[in-house]
Amino acid sequence: DIQMTQSPSSLSASVGDRVTITCRASQSISNYLNWYQQKPGKAPKLLIYAASSLQSGVPSRFSGSGSGTDFTLTISSLQPEDFATYFCQQSFTFGGGTKVEIK
Amino acid sequence: QVQLQESGPGLVKPSQTLSLTCAVSGGSISSGDYYWNWIRQPAGKGLEWIGRIYSSGSTNNNPSLKSRVTISVDTSKNQFSLKLSSVTAADTAVYYCARDPGGRLLDYWGQGTLVTVSS
Numbered sequence: 649d650i651q652m653t654q655s656p657s658s659l660s661a662s663v664g665d666r667v668t669i670t671c672r673a674s675q676s677i678s679n680y681l682n683w684y685q686q687k688p689g690k691a692p693k694l695l696i697y698a699a700s701s702l703q704s705g706v707p708s709r710f711s712g713s714g715s716g717t718d719f720t721l722t723i724s725s726l727q728p729e730d731f732a733t734y735f736c737q738q739s740f741t742f743g744g745g746t747k748v749e750i751k
Numbered sequence: 752q753v754q755l756q757e758s759g760p761g762l763v764k765p766s767q768t769l770s771l772t773c774a775v776s777g778g779s780i781s782s783g784d785y786y787w788n789w790i791r792q793p794a795g796k797g798l799e800w801i802g803r804i805y806s807s808g809s810t811n812n813n814p815s816l817k818s819r820v821t822i823s824v825d826t827s828k829n830q831f832s833l834k835l836s837s838v839t840a841a842d843t844a845v846y847y848c849a850r851d852p853g854g855r856l857l858d859y860w861g862q863g864t865l866v867t868v869s870s
Contacts, residue, residue, distance in 0.1 A: 682856045691847055691860035692798065698854065735798060739855045740813065742798040 650674050652736055654743035660751040667723040669746045671736035676716045682737045683712055683721045685730075686745075692735060696721060723748075753777040755848050755861035763842075763868050769835040773848030773861055774828075781806040781826040786851040789822065789833045791844040792863075799844075803851065804831055838868045 651674040661667050671681065679699035684692035694703045696712035699719055709724045723730055731750055736743040759771035773787070780787065789801040802812035804822045812820045821834040835842060845865050849857040 680855065684857075691849075691863050692857070693860075694856060694858050697856040697858075703858070737798075737855075737857070740800040740811075742800070744797050 650677060650738060650741055652738055652741050652743040654734075654736055654746050656746060657744060658747040658749060660749050661726050662751045663726055663728055665726045665751075667726050667730075667748060669721045669734055669736075669748075671714075671719045671721070671743050673717045673719075673738055677738050679715045680738055681712075681714065681719045683710075684735045684737065685732045686735065687732045695734075753850060753859045755850065755859055757846060757848050757861045757864040759846075759864060759866070761865055761867060763838055763866060764870050765839055765868055766837055769833070769838050769842060769866055769868070771833045771846055771848075771864065771866070772830050773832070774830045775850075776829070779826075780824065780829045780831065784853050786853070787822075787824065787831045788849045788851055788857060790847045790849055790857070791842075792847070793841075793844045801833065801835075801846075840868050842866070843868045 653672045655670050681699045683696040686692040695706050695710050700712045711722050713720050733745045733747045735745050754776045756774045763769045786803045788803040792798050802820050802822050804810045804824050810822050819836045824831040845863040847863045848861045850859040
């Protein structure tokens, strides 16, 4: 089975900061990688699919990159509503999540 | 706009069967090449994919849950269901249903329903 490892598990950042979250697959998965945002008490929301495609309605400050085994989710300028937990997903496996907290 | 809504008992006794339904609105469950999924999340933890069903009725389940999972679809009611047998406290979680439009991404989710396994 393919394992998905996210890092860091948590981070503290300020509004306006550039934030990068990493997801690593245990073997090559081409570009079959999706990113989700989850706020407390809410369902996850799809942000990025196929590694770098922005889901409709998602702000352009979110971007994704990578292929093979290493992937990143970048928030170019962190906004107050972006404080949440982010998950990567490959097929039927999710990463452990990265909690983005206010510094 | 597609909407999904989970429903079912919030409390299940150990060794019994957990049963949930996901009602789909804003579109037919049998139209298009969609897969209908169940995912769960224990409190404070990550997401675990449980299984999925295609509108034709074919299914895929998480091997870690072995043969405890049954997913079915009722196209006449535009809903799909999850049964998880022989539950233990480890099955306590928020259960979500979600749509996969193909490509193994999940673009629409239900709000989630908390199921607690306790006597």
